[in-house]
Amino acid sequence: AQTVTQSQPEMSVQEAETVTLSCTYDTSESDYYLFWYKQPPSRQMILVIRQEAYKQQNATENRFSVNFQKAAKSFSLKISDSQLGDAAMYFCAYRSPLEKLTFGTGTRLTIIP
């Protein structure tokens, strides 16, 4: 079974600084997707960024980018120019070829003004 590990239960960053959230996963598959979801206090799950395993280029969405290391099974999220609205729980997720999502346990990100 696939597992997703987020080893940082909590992180904090100064406003306007950069922070990196870690995620590792375990799979024997070669074709899969990886996602980062954000859950603000409103509890809505919001997709931040996605990465196809067959693509070597790291995904980027505005201030959000990933460092995807397929051989190491690592998928970290970098948030640049952190803003107060970035404060949330962040979940890393793995989607298997059978279309099921497996989530990590989350990292709570605090933005310090």
Place this chain on the structure above:
Amino acid sequence: DADVTQTPRNRITKTGKRIMLECSQTKGHDRMYWYRQDPGLGLRLIYYSFDVKDINKGEISDGYSVSRQAQAKFSLSLESAIPNQTALYFCATSPSGRDNDNEQFFGPGTRLTVL
């Protein structure tokens, strides 16, 4: 209007009661999912359905049942609620087809408390 809706948004019930959580979607997706979220455990898959005639158990299906009444509706039932089913429940949908990136779209969640 929201694409994926859940009712109720909050519910308090007593041990032993039967409760149904409902999910509706206007996205036209074939695939629907139910997850529960517990503090420190992330989201875990309860049941999923790839079309109206397809129902599959997830990793934590014990104590739950589901019904896919139509493409747009997928309900989750707790036949006899117990306190450790207190959690936040999410419904999600995704399109089918291998060419799609198959992002899952989540509803707003239902906060269930079992006393």
